[in-house]
Amino acid sequence: MGRITLKKVQKSFGSTEVIPPLDLEINDGEFVVFVGPSGCGKSTLLRLIAGLEDTSGGTIEIDGVDATGLPPAKRSLAMVFQSYALYPHMSVRKNIAFPMKMAGLPKAEQEKRISQAAAALNLTDYLDRRPGQLSGGQRQRVAIGRAIVREPSAFLFDEPLSNLDAALRVGMRLEISELHKRLDTTMVYVTHDQVEAMTMADKIVVLQAGVIEQVGSPLDLYHTPRNKFVAGFIGSPRMNLIEGAEAAKHNVTTIGIRPEHIAVSGESGDWKGVVGVSEHLGSDTFFHVKIDGFAEPITVRAGGNVDLHYGDTIYLTPQADLIHKFDGGGLRV
Amino acid sequence: MATQQSRSAARMMMAPAVILLLAWMLVPLIMTVWFSFRKYLPLRGGDLGFVGFENYSRFISSSSFWPSVQTTLIIVGGVLLITIVFGVILALLLDQPMWGQGVVRILVIAPFFVMPTVSALVWKNMFMDPVNGIFAHLWKFFGAEPVQWLSQESLPSIVMIVSWQWLPFATLILLTAVQSLDSEQLEAAEMDGAPYLKRFWFIVLPHLSRAITIVLLIQTIFLLSIFAEIFVTTGGAFGTKTLTYLIFQRVLESQNVGLGSAGGVYAIILANIIAIFLMRIVGKNLDT
Ligand SMILES: Nc1ncnc2c1ncn2[C@@H]1O[C@H](COP(=O)(O)OP(=O)(O)O)[C@@H](O)[C@H]1O
Ligand SMILES: [Mg+2]
Numbered sequence: 359m360g361r362i363t364l365k366k367v368q369k370s371f372g373s374t375e376v377i378p379p380l381d382l383e384i385n386d387g388e389f390v391v392f393v394g395p396s397g398c399g400k401s402t403l404l405r406l407i408a409g410l411e412d413t414s415g416g417t418i419e420i421d422g423v424d425a426t427g428l429p430p431a432k433r434s435l436a437m438v439f440q441s442y443a444l445y446p447h448m449s450v451r452k453n454i455a456f457p458m459k460m461a462g463l464p465k466a467e468q469e470k471r472i473s474q475a476a477a478a479l480n481l482t483d484y485l486d487r488r489p490g491q492l493s494g495g496q497r498q499r500v501a502i503g504r505a506i507v508r509e510p511s512a513f514l515f516d517e518p519l520s521n522l523d524a525a526l527r528v529g530m531r532l533e534i535s536e537l538h539k540r541l542d543t544t545m546v547y548v549t550h551d552q553v554e555a556m557t558m559a560d561k562i563v564v565l566q567a568g569v570i571e572q573v574g575s576p577l578d579l580y581h582t583p584r585n586k587f588v589a590g591f592i593g594s595p596r597m598n599l600i601e602g603a604e605a606a607k608h609n610v611t612t613i614g615i616r617p618e619h620i621a622v623s624g625e626s627g628d629w630k631g632v633v634g635v636s637e638h639l640g641s642d643t644f645f646h647v648k649i650d651g652f653a654e655p656i657t658v659r660a661g662g663n664v665d666l667h668y669g670d671t672i673y674l675t676p677q678a679d680l681i682h683k684f685d686g687g688g689l690r691v
Numbered sequence: 692m693a694t695q696q697s698r699s700a701a702r703m704m705m706a707p708a709v710i711l712l713l714a715w716m717l718v719p720l721i722m723t724v725w726f727s728f729r730k731y732l733p734l735r736g737g738d739l740g741f742v743g744f745e746n747y748s749r750f751i752s753s754s755s756f757w758p759s760v761q762t763t764l765i766i767v768g769g770v771l772l773i774t775i776v777f778g779v780i781l782a783l784l785l786d787q788p789m790w791g792q793g794v795v796r797i798l799v800i801a802p803f804f805v806m807p808t809v810s811a812l813v814w815k816n817m818f819m820d821p822v823n824g825i826f827a828h829l830w831k832f833f834g835a836e837p838v839q840w841l842s843q844e845s846l847p848s849i850v851m852i853v854s855w856q857w858l859p860f861a862t863l864i865l866l867t868a869v870q871s872l873d874s875e876q877l878e879a880a881e882m883d884g885a886p887y888l889k890r891f892w893f894i895v896l897p898h899l900s901r902a903i904t905i906v907l908l909i910q911t912i913f914l915l916s917i918f919a920e921i922f923v924t925t926g927g928a929f930g931t932k933t934l935t936y937l938i939f940q941r942v943l944e945s946q947n948v949g950l951g952s953a954g955g956v957y958a959i960i961l962a963n964i965i966a967i968f969l970m971r972i973v974g975k976n977l978d979t
Contacts (some may be wrong), residue, residue: 394936408882409846409882410878410881410882426713430878430882431879431882431883431884431885431886436882437878437879437882439875439878439879441873441875442877443873443876444876444879445876445879445880445893445894445897446898447897447898447900448897456880456885456893457883457884458885459885460884460885460889504879504883508883562921
């Protein structure tokens with residue numbers, strides 16, 4: 359079990375309100391990702407759920423039981439910290455055993471769970487090392503091992519991959535996703551990286567300044583962003599947001615079109631522009647196109663072998679049915 | 692210091708400092724060893740020539756020798772125990788956010804700036820005086836017979852005075868160590884189900900072990916040679932004669948430089964034994 363319900367949860371530090379009253383439902387077995395720019399209150403929200411911060415208002419229910427006043431240890435949640443927070447003077451084995459030792463589990467059971475976790479996380483050869491003698495990815499796995507042996511009803515991750523290099527990050531992302539499929543336990547995952555959110559989540563919660571902008575599946579957010587913020591935040595490269603005369607043609611304040619929803623041509627199209635910087639990724643090419651009358655350059659995706667260069671004239675045609683329209687308040691029309 | 696040449700140049704430029712430092716340490720040491728083999732009674736005939744190991748055997752066979760070693764160890768051990776236990780507690784308390792933190796920290800450190808002679812006199816006359824001391828008044832207030840601190844409880848009294856002086860040092864070093872502990876580790880332990888005392892035992896204390904080692908080593912060096920506190924309180928009476936104090940008495944009160952020097956050499960040996968001993972038990976904390 360691992361259903362977490364937030365009802366009107368609110369948090370202030372002194373007089374600054376970091377999280378205005380907020381409702382959220384996390385279902386059993388779900389992989390929920392909190393995503394948003396740095397400082398938007400993701401960690402604070404996660405720490406409220408963990409019990410490491412006290413709420414300033416509202417209630418937190420775990421599996422239908424009011425857990426608002428419960429200490430962290432009583433919530434049967436396990437957390438993986440950004441810094442891993444391993445105990446440096448203990449061996450990997452002792453680190454993983456620590457929560458079981460605190461819970462007073464029999465030695466034999468501890469050993470069994472340690473060897474299972476170590477096998478699952480490729481740590482068997484490192485059990486007698488200290489955390490200081492491990493690489494970043496291995497430390498990360500120890501932190502995860504320490505969390506899974508407790509068999510919690512939900513896992514909380516706070517930017518667990520942000521200290522790893524790009525290649526390891528992709529690998530760990532897969533491992534965590536696989537872990538979720540195998541354990542089928544609720545996971546709440548915090549990140550500022552929308553790629554992590556899109557690739558891992560069952561449900562994404564987009565936060566800005568402590569406010570939930572939208573909740574939905576990755577493709578929901580991609581296809582029907584509720585407002586301009588979500589539209590710009592989800593998807594890589596970002597959606598092009600165009601204001602002014604071009605938007606007025608659609609009777610709205612802002613229109614948005616994703617780089618992958620624009621057709622590129624050397625001869626004809628709706629918009630005529632000049633190629634600026636181009637990024638060649640092999641599979642794709644991203645052109646930054648300067649168009650007269652547009653405030654900002656438009657990013658478009660083209661195939662890997664489009665023969666256009668800096669300064670060339672380029673014609674762009676947005677797919678009409680994939681244009682997103684937003685009103686003056688930034689909301690989707 | 693990459694090349695051979697720059698390395699030898701560096702050596703030459705360091706030489707004056709190294710030589711000065713060596714002379715600084717070696718001259719007194721050699722003089723001590725030199726005098727320890729001579730019969731030297733400044734007021735009774737002066738330097739009377741070599742006597743072999745006579746000074747050594749006389750010093751060690753004196754009835755005051757072993758009690759003085761014992762007293763030294765009790766004082767050093769007692770002060771170490773008190774300063775480290777209370778130092779850890781104070782450091783944890785001072786780490787808590789509180790009103791007037793800066794002022795409180797300065798107040799806690801203050802005793803370290805009081806000269807040993809002064810602090811011993813203050814304790815002797817204002818706290819421990821059996822008639823006018825604050826403790827005497829306190830005891831009388833509760834209807835108890837005032838304790839004759841420096842004569843009846845002489846050793847604990849001195850341990851108390853010296854601990855008071857060294858507590859700030861221990862607290863300060865331990866406080867910086869407490870502050871360097873990653874708070875996420877404590878939070879992780881909290882989520883892992885460790886209540887406060889277990890967090891202290893399994894997380895905080897191991898983190899402090901290196902700082903405790905440093906406090907232990909530095910304090911031992913200084914505590915082996917405490918003198919002023921004994922001189923101004925009991926004058927070595929009532930079983931408070933440490934090895935240092937015994938040497939002082941031999942040299943200045945008995946005017947026997949040779950005997951005192953032999954005692955000095957014993958003190959060096961004792962200090963080294965303790966140092967090796969300490970390094971063995973706690974020194975491994977410094978490697979990791
Ligand atoms: N202990 C605290 N005291 C005061 N302000 C805090 C505290 N913790 C976080 N904040 C503030 O709350 C906001 C959200 O922080 P955080 O949840 O860490 O953001 P995120 O994890 O999304 O980057 C930030 O503006 C931060 O300055
Ligand atoms: Mg954060």
